Amino acid sequence: MTFEIREGLMVKADWIAVDWGTTSLRTWAMSSSGTVLAEAQSDHGMGALRSDGFEAALLDLISDWLPAEKTRVIACGMVGARQGWVEAEYSRVPCAPTASTLTRAPTTDPRLDVQILPGVCQMSPADVMRGEETQIAGFQSLNPNFDGVITLPGSHTKWVHMSAREIVSFQTVMTGEMFAALSGHTVLRHSVRTDGWDEAAFDTAVDEILSRPERLAAKLFSLRAEGLLNAMPCETAKARLSGLLIGAEIAASKPYWLGQPLAIIGDTDLATLYARALQTQGLDAIRTDATAMTLAGLCAAHTQFTTGPRSGT
Structure with missing residues (x-):
């Protein structure tokens, strides 16, 4: 495993942003006003994990940022695919690119409230994006x-x-x-x-x-x-x-x-x-x-x- 960026270990996030692709995982500790407090990245992408490995991979990067109370984590990307942490539904075109719903991922750490954004699908011709x-x-x-x-x-x-x-x-x-x-x-x-x-x-x-x-x-x-x-x-x-x-x-x-x-x-x-x-x-x-x-x-x-x-x- 490689960690390319790791900083801001003493910060506590108001919420956490996550971009979770097939080959990489990138996280940002965020303030309530939208300021980036810290960021971290690893090669624990969706393609390298089993369904029971996502929470641990995420905590490896963000545990130092979590306050004692439950913290919302908003994630996008292949983490919501069928082979990901939990499958997030698709919004069907025509639709706004912003999500209408979020899908909660199962977690055991009481500090985590992980919510995954949906992808977008097109029925004809068939196409998808996440x-x-x-x-x-x-x-x-x-x-x-x-x-x-x-x-x-x-x-x-x-x-x-x-x-x-x-x-x-x-x-x-x-x-x-x-x-x-x-x-x-x-x-x-x-x-x-x-x-x-x-x-x-x-x-x-x-x-x-x-x-x-x-x-x-x-x-x-x-x-x-x-x-x-x-x-x-x-x-x-x-x-x-x-x-x-x-x-x-x-x-x-x-x-x-x-x-x-x-x-x-x-x-x-x-x-x-x-x-x-x-x-x-x-x-x-x-x-x-x-x-x-x-x-x-x-x-x-x-x-x-x-x-x-x-x-x-």
């Missing part, structure tokens, strides 16, 4: 009049149509996971093994695949052939692989972004790539940080349920 809706709620709390499309780059990138403060529809594209699989577990791993990067190659690949998206599979294998026959540098091949996949995603998502205001919620490096690719289509997106939007969304949920708590049992 965690991204909290980032969207955070963005909306800071941009209350935004109508348009929000894209959230990641392993499973989301394209989300927002109107009248509701999620109207959304689409998930597995671009990040495809990049990881192709670069780590196929013949292309020999061609992209580098930390380098070629911006011009990325731009060219985006332009090529946007013009002919049906050629994606053939373009992918050409990366290997170019390396063998023409000594294409690994940094060029890596950038081209990213450009081909992101370009194909943008082509497939055109019904979402065409003619719409656009915002990107994501980590800096990945958001930069998406913004660069979208600029080729004349789109200048609002860019925001994923962690900041998650925390803003958790704060919005805390405010909502503090004034009128509606939670599961």
Whole structure:
């Protein structure tokens, strides 16, 4: 187990915000006014835990912050998945990104009141999200009049149509996971093994695949052939692989972004790539940080349920 951040051991939290993904757990000790008092992070993500291990993993990070009385913990992300601590229901689109209910997780420590935010689902075409809706709620709390499309780059990138403060529809594209699989577990791993990067190659690949998206599979294998026959540098091949996949995603998502205001919620490096690719289509997106939007969304949920708590049992 690794702990990347650990500070503020003497603070006592008024409430605790939690972002619990598949591979990591991040927590913040919060004041009643929404100030971050301390934060801690571990690699005890949902995917590494059994159902009876969640409370201990959480206490490893937050026990020093807990006062004697019961403290509310508001959590988002894969902790509410079927394989998580307890399954939290989905809100069905069209719906507000803010939660209508919370689901209480079973705990033995009397100081804990753990409440999990629901995900969002779409029945046709079938799609789901967990965690991204909290980032969207955070963005909306800071941009209350935004109508348009929000894209959230990641392993499973989301394209989300927002109107009248509701999620109207959304689409998930597995671009990040495809990049990881192709670069780590196929013949292309020999061609992209580098930390380098070629911006011009990325731009060219985006332009090529946007013009002919049906050629994606053939373009992918050409990366290997170019390396063998023409000594294409690994940094060029890596950038081209990213450009081909992101370009194909943008082509497939055109019904979402065409003619719409656009915002990107994501980590800096990945958001930069998406913004660069979208600029080729004349789109200048609002860019925001994923962690900041998650925390803003958790704060919005805390405010909502503090004034009128509606939670599961």
